[in-house]
Amino acid sequence: MTPNRPHPLPGPPLLSIIRGDIGAGDVIERHHHRSHMIAWAATATATVRTDSRDWLVPPTHALWIPAGTEHAVEMLRPGDLCAVVVDPNRCSIDWPEPTGVRITPVICELIVHLDRHPDSATAARHAESLVLTLLEPVPHHHVPGAAAQGPPPARDRRRPHRRSWRTHIRMRAALTQLARGTSVGATARAVGYRKPSAFAATFHRVIGQHPSIYHPAIERPAQVSDPVIGAC
Incomplete structure (x- = not known):
């Protein structure tokens, strides 16, 4: 998807930043907002369900939710849930x-700065504009856990497509297990892999990261070498 950047009205684009600790299993029922929202599970993992797609949102990514979009949220792993509310x-x-985006270290630091210093008018306006400028859409197949509702269309059920679809379903199930704290080895067995190394290689190919990054034993950014990680 190519970013569509219209000519907005003058004034600060961010209305508010809402953060709070949410427990595992907590559910926010189906609803919508009048404003755009960047939904980011800053130190948690959440599932966001829209009419057309389910999204698994780990700390490395966020979901752009346009104003008026019906969605529901379920927390798989407890932690800090952050909503950046944007004036349409x-x-x-x-x-x-709804569009997946990566939360880079720069975007992470900007959001944290804006949350901690909401009254710094001039600096805040520059930081707000920079957050929106830096956001870039990520294709569905590059977003961890993005899964369309239902099976693939009939035209895509030829053997190669069916194999790919099944692999993505298995990796999405693996993401859910990992988000709930299941070890990499146990997750590999749960989704049908006898060798954790084979599972890790497939996971990395499909998701783009090693499965250990979602394990509770690895939580601090300093322990993560991937440059796109922005959990803080």
Whole structure:
């Protein structure tokens, strides 16, 4: 998807940043917002369900939710859930559907700064604009756990497509297990792999990261070498 950046009205684009600790298993029932929202599970893992797709949102990613989009949220791993609320009339982004984005270290630090210093007007306006400028859409197949509702279309059920679809389903199930604290070895067995190394290689190929990054034993950014990790 190519970013669509219209000419917004003047003024600060961010309305508020809402953060709170959410427990595992907590559910936010189906609802919608009048404003755009960047949903980021800063130190948690959440599932966001929309009409067309389920999204598993780990700390490395966030989900752009356009104003008016019906969605529900379930927390798989407890932690800090962050919602960046954006004014549709003053926003430089106009993506019409939910869109996955990476939370880079720079975006992470900007959000944390804006949350801690909400009254710094001039600096805040620059930081807010920079957050929206840096957001780039990630294709569905590059977003961890993004899964369309239902099986693939009939035209995609030829053997190679069916194998790929099944692999993605297994990796999505693995993500859920890992988010709940299951070890890599136990997760590999649960989704049908006898060798954890084979599972890890497939997981890395499909998701783009090693499965250990989702394990509770690895939580601090200093322990993670992947440059796109922004959990803080």
